[in-house]
Amino acid sequence: MEKFYNILALVGVGLYWFLVAGVTLRVVLKRRAVSVSLAWLMIIYIIPVLGVIFYFLFGELNLGKKRAERAKQMFSPYGEWFDQLHDCQAHLPALMSPQITKIDDLCNHRMSIPALCGNDLSLQRSPNEILRSIIQDIDQAENHIRAVFYIWHNGGLVDAVSSALIQAAKRGVTVRILLDSAGSHRFFKSHWIKMMEQEGIDITQALEVSPWRIFLRRLDLRQHRKIIVIDDKVAYTGSMNMVDPAFFKQNAGVGQWVDVMVRITGPTVNVIAAIHAWDWEVETGDRIMPSFPECIIPSQEKALPIQVVPSGPGMPENLIQQVLTLAINQATKSVCITTPYFVPSDELLEEFKMTAQRGVIVEIIIPKNNDSLMVQWASRSYYDELLNAGIKIYEFDGGLLHTKSVVVDGLYCLVGTVNIDMRSLWLNFELTLAVDNEDFTAEMVELLDSYKALSTVVKKEKWKKRSMRYRFLERVFYLFSPLL
Structure with a gap:
């Protein structure tokens, strides 16, 4: 009987590792951001059995x-x-x-809109x-x-x-x-x-x-x-x-x-x-x-x-991120972004940093307190990189800032449902408007200025003095940021 249970255990372990190897191969063969693949591999290996189940439930863009x-x-x-x-x-x-x-031109060629x-x-x-x-x-x-x-x-x-x-x-x-x-x-x-x-x-x-x-x-x-x-x-x-x-x-x-x-x-x-x-x-x-x-x-x-810019399963992949990147890349003076959930893709993060490093004023306004603690800590894990690139970060104190907008050079803007996170950019059904009008954009600038007046600016020197506990939590949730 004991021999039977030993064989059964060995078969179970063998089947599990065969399953893990199969899922690992599937993760590796999927062409997506390396950070997303690494995050899933970490979950699969660190959390036995459940990690594999989580991947089948949440790991791939499956509309049904x-x-x-x-x-x-x-x-x-x-x-x-x-x-x-x-x-x-x-x-x-x-x-x-x-x-x-x-x-x-982009929306025309990709979706005929x-x-x-x-x-x-x-x-x-x-x-x-x-x-x-x-x-x-x-x-x-x-x-x-x-x-x-x-x-x-x-x-x-x-x-x-x-x-x-x-x-x-x-x-x-x-x-x-x-x-x-x-x-x-x-x-x-x-x-x-x-x-x-x-x-x-x-x-x-x-x-x-x-x-x-x-x-x-x-x-x-x-x-x-x-x-x-x-x-x-x-x-x-x-x-x-x-x-x-x-x-x-x-x-x-x-x-x-x-x-x-x-x-x-x-x-x-x-x-x-x-x-x-x-x-x-x-x-x-x-x-x-x-x-x-x-x-x-x-x-x-x-x-x-x-310009109406929709996204979601069944629609052209990555369209809204492309529009965001294109708008920010064209900035010559300033970019101001509001989002409740700031967990950018690697590509967008580099775009923000490069835009600031070429002399454009880049400002990001996010809530000081968030309804998602995981997102709040993950967002803060990007502060060092952003501040070092010269980007100004405002933490809004007047409630949960849920407005999703991008104002470029005070001339045109994006406004809609899209957060700066992987969920909005890659997963959900979303909609944003690109508005080419100085009067409307001036209203947006005035609105964003009112948000800044209710915000606290994150100072680089003070941020560097945060506790080790804060740094640890930031790094932990940063590892999961591609999945948030």
């Missing part, structure tokens, strides 16, 4: 068989829809700055302003409302938004809402779901979290876009989930979340609606394409070119 097949089939018809925008009179490369033209002119933008900074504006536009809806959010959380003015949607549905407006299953899990358990569905509102869970699906697709792949489109005439996107900060994560110890949204009218609205249609079809299989934009340009003075 049905969604992946849909996305593959969708690329051609959506590409044709986007391609028609080139014949629209709102596509006016001659009215674009050289910087945005290069971004337009051109930058379009003839838009109006409104930068909305406070939760009350944002939510009341959305309610007012919902109350004016006549045909349909499309929405996709990572988090939809009951309480405060969000309940008023839900009520407005119910009233819209009662008067015959078609309402389709796509919500991330993990981010909005509490909302799916609330009484609002039944009330909204009773009035015919179509609410769908994106990337449903289920124990039966754990090996069928990557579990931490999330629908992170924030979009609402009304009658294909008005759209909102930005960093704010459908939450009222006064009623959201009050016990997290980080203060209220600080966000912005952009209200858009003009032909870019239809492009954003097409991104919602893409997400809806990936999840449900139903194709509901938006109307084609009218593309009327009132005057060249109101050109306001906007």
Whole structure:
């Protein structure tokens, strides 16, 4: 009997090491950042058995068989829809700055999405302003409302938004809402779901979290876009989930979340609606394409070119990181970045450092206190490199700074849902806008200046005096930074 157990143990060890060798080979053969591969190899070797399971769950970009097949089939018809925008009179490369033209070229060649002119933008900074504006536009809806959010959380003015949607549905407006299953899990358990569905509102869970699906697709792949489109005439996107900060994560110890949204009218609205249609079809299989934009340009003075940059599984890989790199690389005077989660890829980190080292003022504004301790310590592990390159770091004291933006030379900007971390850049469904307009960018500069006024500058000399315990925690979480 003892001999049997010894043989069984040897067979078990042999099978385990065979499995580890197989997973190691799979990690090595995948063409991705070396730091990501090394982080996974460390986890696989340090955490027996569980490390292998974690890799199968979270190690590869697996959208799931049905969604992946849909996305593959969708690329051609959506590409044709986007391609028609080139014949629209709102596509006016001659009215674009050289910087945005290069971004337009990149997005054109990779996804056939051109930058379009003839838009109006409104930068909305406070939760009350944002939510009341959305309610007012919902109350004016006549045909349909499309929405996709990572988090939809009951309480405060969000309940008023839900009520407005119910009233819209009662008067015959078609309402389709796509919500991330993990981010909005509490909302799916609330009484609002039944009330909204009773009035015919179509609410769908994106990337449903289920124990039966754990090996069928990557579990931490999330629908992170924030979009609402009304009658294909008005759209909102930005960093704010459908939450009222006064009623959201009050016990997290980080203060209220600080966000912005952009209200858009003009032909870019239809492009954003097409991104919602893409997400809806990936999840449900139903194709509901938006109307084609009218593309009327009132005057060249109101050109306001906007490039819509989406990313996610099934879309061109690495597009948003390429746009970020291209925008920063063109800076001649200044770059100011806001992000709640700063865990950059090796490529972006080097781009930030090189930009500062060629004499451009580079500033990064991040929250002093973060709702993710792992991300907070991982972020701080980059401070030495950034400070040594001459980059100025601001730690925001006025709450959890959740705004995601990049302002370049005070002339144009990027604003949207994208964090400076591997999850946003490589994994999640995201959306950012590249805005080529000095007036709008001046508003962004003013906003970022207000963030700086509520921040503490990280001093190089003081930072070097931090304790060994802090240094140890930074290094530990730095090892996992490619996976955060």
